[in-house]
Amino acid sequence: MAFLDLLGFAVGALRGHRLRTALSVAGVAIGITAVLALTALGEGARRYIVDEFATLGSNLVIILPGKVETTGGVPFGGVTHDLTLEDHAALARLGRLRRAAPIAVATETLRFRDLGRSAPILGTTADYQEIRRLRLAVGTFLPSGDPERSGTEIVLGTKVAQELFRGENPLGQVVRVGPDRFRVVGVLAPRGLSMLGFDLDEAAFIPVRTAMRLFNRTSLFRIVAEVRIFAEMDQAKAEVLALLKDRHRAEDATVYTQDAMLASFSAILRVLTLSLAGIASVSLVVAGVGIMNVMLVSVTERRAEIGLLKALGAPAPRILLAFLAEAVILAALGGAAGLAAGAAGVGLLALAYPGFPVAIPLWSVGAAMALSFLVGVGFGVWPARRATQLDPIAALARR
Amino acid sequence: MIELQGVWRTYPVGEGVVHALRDVSLSITPGEHVALIGPSGSGKSTLLHILGCLDRPSQGRYCFEGRDVVALPEAERSLLRRTRIGFVFQFFHLLPRLTAQGNVELPMLFSGVPRKERKARAAQALASVGLLPRAAHRPDQLSGGERQRVAIARAVVMNPAVVLADEPTGNLDRASAQEVMGVLEAMNRQGLTLVVVTHDPLLAARARRVVHLADGRPSDAPGGEA
Numbered sequence: 001m002a003f004l005d006l007l008g009f010a011v012g013a014l015r016g017h018r019l020r021t022a023l024s025v026a027g028v029a030i031g032i033t034a035v036l037a038l039t040a041l042g043e044g045a046r047r048y049i050v051d052e053f054a055t056l057g058s059n060l061v062i063i064l065p066g067k068v069e070t071t072g073g074v075p076f077g078g079v080t081h082d083l084t085l086e087d088h089a090a091l092a093r094l095g096r097l098r099r100a101a102p103i104a105v106a107t108e109t110l111r112f113r114d115l116g117r118s119a120p121i122l123g124t125t126a127d128y129q130e131i132r133r134l135r136l137a138v139g140t141f142l143p144s145g146d147p148e149r150s151g152t153e154i155v156l157g158t159k160v161a162q163e164l165f166r167g168e169n170p171l172g173q174v175v176r177v178g179p180d181r182f183r184v185v186g187v188l189a190p191r192g193l194s195m196l197g198f199d200l201d202e203a204a205f206i207p208v209r210t211a212m213r214l215f216n217r218t219s220l221f222r223i224v225a226e227v228r229i230f231a232e233m234d235q236a237k238a239e240v241l242a243l244l245k246d247r248h249r250a251e252d253a254t255v256y257t258q259d260a261m262l263a264s265f266s267a268i269l270r271v272l273t274l275s276l277a278g279i280a281s282v283s284l285v286v287a288g289v290g291i292m293n294v295m296l297v298s299v300t301e302r303r304a305e306i307g308l309l310k311a312l313g314a315p316a317p318r319i320l321l322a323f324l325a326e327a328v329i330l331a332a333l334g335g336a337a338g339l340a341a342g343a344a345g346v347g348l349l350a351l352a353y354p355g356f357p358v359a360i361p362l363w364s365v366g367a368a369m370a371l372s373f374l375v376g377v378g379f380g381v382w383p384a385r386r387a388t389q390l391d392p393i394a395a396l397a398r399r
Numbered sequence: 400m401i402e403l404q405g406v407w408r409t410y411p412v413g414e415g416v417v418h419a420l421r422d423v424s425l426s427i428t429p430g431e432h433v434a435l436i437g438p439s440g441s442g443k444s445t446l447l448h449i450l451g452c453l454d455r456p457s458q459g460r461y462c463f464e465g466r467d468v469v470a471l472p473e474a475e476r477s478l479l480r481r482t483r484i485g486f487v488f489q490f491f492h493l494l495p496r497l498t499a500q501g502n503v504e505l506p507m508l509f510s511g512v513p514r515k516e517r518k519a520r521a522a523q524a525l526a527s528v529g530l531l532p533r534a535a536h537r538p539d540q541l542s543g544g545e546r547q548r549v550a551i552a553r554a555v556v557m558n559p560a561v562v563l564a565d566e567p568t569g570n571l572d573r574a575s576a577q578e579v580m581g582v583l584e585a586m587n588r589q590g591l592t593l594v595v596v597t598h599d600p601l602l603a604a605r606a607r608r609v610v611h612l613a614d615g616r617p618s619d620a621p622g623g624e625a
């Protein structure tokens with residue numbers, strides 16, 4: 001008996017009981033919809049968090065001078081070379097890094113007329129804006145160009161600008177830091193505390209070469225860089241370390257990435273999504289019991305038909321398959337309907353809350369289809385076996 | 400072709416046993432038309448079920464086409480039913496959701512005959528019972544006699560060696576009964592072995608040989624010209 005013939009026979013039998021078929025299909029559909037909707041919510045939560053990280057710069061690489069690990073007992077070495085602007089220039093030429101920004105930092109007092117405010121001042125370059133995804137409320141960020149250029153531009157964090165200018169337009173005004181005078185070219189949009197515990201709203205930015213002269217330093221606080229491709233984070237990290245080792249003749253730098261933290265968050269939320277899917281699967285089990293019930297009723301009702309099939313010499317395995325096919329068709333129809341309903345529901349949710357990135361993960365589509373198939377087979381086997389064990393004589397004796 | 404030797408069939412009932420068949424020995428040769436007649440409870444249906452490999456004797460030998468089929472595994476017995484034995488029932492047992500054509504195709508469907516061949520052979524079988532024009536009708540659109548003729552087409556579509564008919568006219572009016580018996584007898588004349596169970600002496604009288612059953616015991620008697 002070809003597979004298609006068997007399916008045709010099963011479909012014919014199901015069409016005889018449209019309402020009953022529809023109801024058990026609905027049972028599975030509800031279960032599948034629940035699985036899809038809950039996993040979509042879980043996945044939405046995960047993506048929301050990941051997106052938040054991405055705005056902070058998930059491709060971020062932070063290069064610090066010195067080795068963080070304890071290296072006690074080493075008689076030689078242990079000399080830490082500073083990070084310099086030359087190191088930055090070399091790093092910026094690495095293919096895997098899209099851009100790199102040097103940072104020199106010190107807390108200085110900013111003065112405007114008679115007002116003074118102490119603030120961390122970051123000496124950096126135009127690339128810093130891109131790397132940290134900074135947005136400006138007014139004006140521009142530091143001009144791009146050679147990091148060696150000593151400019152006199154300053155960009156203020158939103159709080160600094162508010163406190164210092166008290167509602168006056170800061171653009172074009174002159175701010176003093178120690179003996180130096182800077183012209184305000186931009187003010188950052190409010191940003192809040194960054195993930196690294198540093199409040200950019202409270203900071204000010206000046207060109208890095210100027211900052212090093214102002215702070216009387218020859219070395220950088222750190223270098224931040226952005227990896228071109230997220231997946232190449234590890235290679236990029238290795239390249240940076242290799243380059244610095246080559247330049248310094250020692251392994252004396254540390255590279256931090258944010259992706260480790262991101263990965264653990266993502267993993268936690270994925271587990272949460274899985275457990276939601278597990279809860280939703282309970283409704284699939286209920287639907288499976290529904291299918292079993294329908295199939296048992298069907299077997300009881302069709303005793304004469306089964307008896308006839310046996311009398312006609314239909315082999316028991318084929319009778320089993322025919323009834324199993326009915327259960328699987330019920331479950332598969334339910335799975336398809338549930339998939340459609342789930343997709344529609346998630347689509348509506350996405351329309352209602354555009355900010356929340358709900359999405360049905362691909363694995364849950366596969367899992368839902370596999371589950372509905374398993375429900376059909378699992379809960380269809382017992383009724384189908386009962387059909388094959390029927391005594392044909394007794395079954396045919398009745399009308 | 401059919402050889403029964405000392406066949407007993409007993410059913411446990413409560414503490415005791417009921418003997419449906421007692422020491423039945425029967426031999427049927429190819430092309431015969433045999434009527435099994437007897438009052439209800441005489442064991443004729445039990446005998447028919449044993450002949451059709453639906454039931455097994457409690458004791459005794461049953462050889463079908465030279466093979467002892469009593470001990471055969473169920474898969475082999477269903478193969479025999481599928482290919483060598485046709486059944487016709489009192490209540491037709493047509494599937495109401497299938498057309499006449501679909502019902503006749505049923506045994507071939509479960510035997511894995513390709514679709515095209517199924518169609519052709521079912522049409523041929525329906526033509527042989529004179530129902531080709533009704534092929535697309537469902538059982539509830541057919542008269543009783545037509546339904547039984549569809550059932551006969553279904554019984555012979557696999558080209559069996561023997562057709563076992565259990566009260567084939569028990570549910571039909573006289574005219575339809577004539578029609579149905581006419582079809583069966585025509586097939587018998589072409590070499591099909593025919594075993595008909597009935598309690599109707601008139602019907603039994605049409606057979607060339609009549610086996611009377613009473614209380615599970617047979618007594619052979621010549622039929623036909625009686």
